[in-house]
Amino acid sequence: MNLTDRKKKILKVVIEDYINSAEPVGSKAIAGQLDDSVSSATIRNELAELVSMGYLEQPHTSAGRIPSPKGYRLYVNELMDRQRLSMAETEKINRALQTKMEELDRLLSQAGRALSAYVSYPAYVAAAGRKRILATRFELLPVDERSCIVVMMMGNNHVKSQLLRLQLKVDPKQIPTLTNLLNTRFVGISTVEMNKRLMELSEGIPPQMFLLLSQTVSYAVEILEEAGQKEVVTAGTSQILRLPEFRDADKAHDLMSFLADSKENLPAPDDNSPLKILIGPENVNKALQDTSVVVASYDIGDDMRGLIGVVGPTRMDYSTVAARLSGFAGAMQRLFEKRDLPPEQDKT
């Protein structure tokens, strides 16, 4: 069954009013905001029908109406004005992200903060690996006879390095042999495979060389596994307290600690669409059932996928948040494109 045009208009007014005021909307107020001049009595009749159809709810008999999740869903799908970001806003986003961000952690937390401040709701940002990252090259740089720098280049064109302290002295002359060994036998394979190869080699080479080799390999394994893991940052959780629906300290506490802890189970958009809106009970997660989540994804190179989302009350300003979030996701993607561009693909 379809809604009449007038019902849709009324629903839209109710939702947008409620988004701003967080208070039940009465028939009179609607009549005032509606361009068609209809009396509040007519509106009341329509409202009664909208309630019986499940698009609106009544907190108690003599209060105004508030939108139900079903109502929000219709709003998001059909009624909402899809906002475009102005140039000024796009500019603002870019500026917010334009500080130097070497480390992934920092980039994420910076982005999270900027987003949260921008939409006035808590935000989370994640960079999730979809594919294993492999080592593509090793270098060993002797420092002195007991220490040595390992440099590892990875498939995503990042470089990591660390100073290793050695248990046994190593002859600097052996270093090139070792480097060669690493670059022929330990490159482009999974971490499990790396450990296997290490075992196989344990017999064939002198012990002090093996020791250095195994330290290097275990460092590499650690880094690679970490790089494949999810990295999640949340920001702006204190925004929750500004919302009337979370005046209750217990509720606020529940949500805040969920956001602080759970680096898992945060909603993500489907693979084919870049943006997803989850309204109240549509969230599988218990802690989020009273809230709505708007989440976008962005690509990081070919093999990774990042998440950037906003958590708010069900009456959140979907239209604005969705637009700004898309803007952010786009900006993030462009950032990573610059950052991760493999040198082979450089064209000038």
Place this chain on the structure above:
Amino acid sequence: MNLTDRKKKILKVVIEDYINSAEPVGSKAIAGQLDDSVSSATIRNELAELVSMGYLEQPHTSAGRIPSPKGYRLYVNELMDRQRLSMAETEKINRALQTKMEELDRLLSQAGRALSAYVSYPAYVAAAGRKRILATRFELLPVDERSCIVVMMMGNNHVKSQLLRLQLKVDPKQIPTLTNLLNTRFVGISTVEMNKRLMELSEGIPPQMFLLLSQTVSYAVEILEEAGQKEVVTAGTSQILRLPEFRDADKAHDLMSFLADSKENLPAPDDNSPLKILIGPENVNKALQDTSVVVASYDIGDDMRGLIGVVGPTRMDYSTVAARLSGFAGAMQRLFEKRDLPPEQDKT
């Protein structure tokens, strides 16, 4: 003017009771907890004097007493049982910090979370540089003709590396010359000095070499300046909401956003003492005037100093928090000792 023994005992009972209950303490309750059998009437007389001396306060005429900042101060200085951590607790701290923590960021945030969970109050952790960190060695590793890995070793024995993409092709044969140049002219000097030297060299060498050199140097400058900066992490801010004194959402919000934003101005202990307790108005910072802060410092090598602190209500359990915080600070220090041990000092 000094307090009698009995007054001190009473004060102690009041404070410890209030720490647990967050509610004004009456004369009867005190009489019950006091080993000397004195009647509540006597206690009342004593209480009246303690109020007039400024150690206690009365929210209103017919309520019990609550400690004043002055009272807490006396308690912290004299009356408090200095707790020792049990072996089990020390063990617990170490275990909490024992996960692998390569990056400084992670170490701090891990520590912050562990501490906050352990004391049930919000916590902050900072690693602040006291001295400039200088580069001690450079390596350049060619990847292909348009890209190149820079590896820089720093005074604190950390190593950083990054893939540089080059504007102009560079002949791999020139790399050793460049490396040599870097290691003779750009090592052990300040970032300002580095930029100066770079300018001086701009004429004397071929342009494509200079380009690579300047990219390398600016990368180095960036990293070094960042390493000298403060790194602050806060954790467990949601704990605030569990406290009755922050049931008021506005108060909670103020404090939380202060903690989330202000990476500056967080209290630090004096140089000579490892632990500092700041009670309510003793905090210079406005946002902290209704709270108490316990903060400890730990050394990172010889040139850095870290901060680790807990924020709570003025009625916070100083004795337990102080003990646990010291434990944490010690554990952090040991961690950094392991991590930063310069190779020259290795003795076996």
Place this chain on the structure above:
DNA sequence: CGTTAGCACTCAGGATGAACGAGTGCTAAA
């Protein structure tokens, strides 16, 4: 038949005030 005016009804929220009780200060006796 949809729309509107009118009106009785409902119900949350705020104000008011009485009863309660924890705790005090003071006085007089031990």
Place this chain on the structure above:
DNA sequence: TTTAGCACTCGTTCATCCTGAGTGCTAACG
């Protein structure tokens, strides 16, 4: 100096009342 006793204070709780926004229904209207 300590204690028992007692009147007094004042925040808290609970019931009650009032108010007003908003509804649902009915009857009249175009």
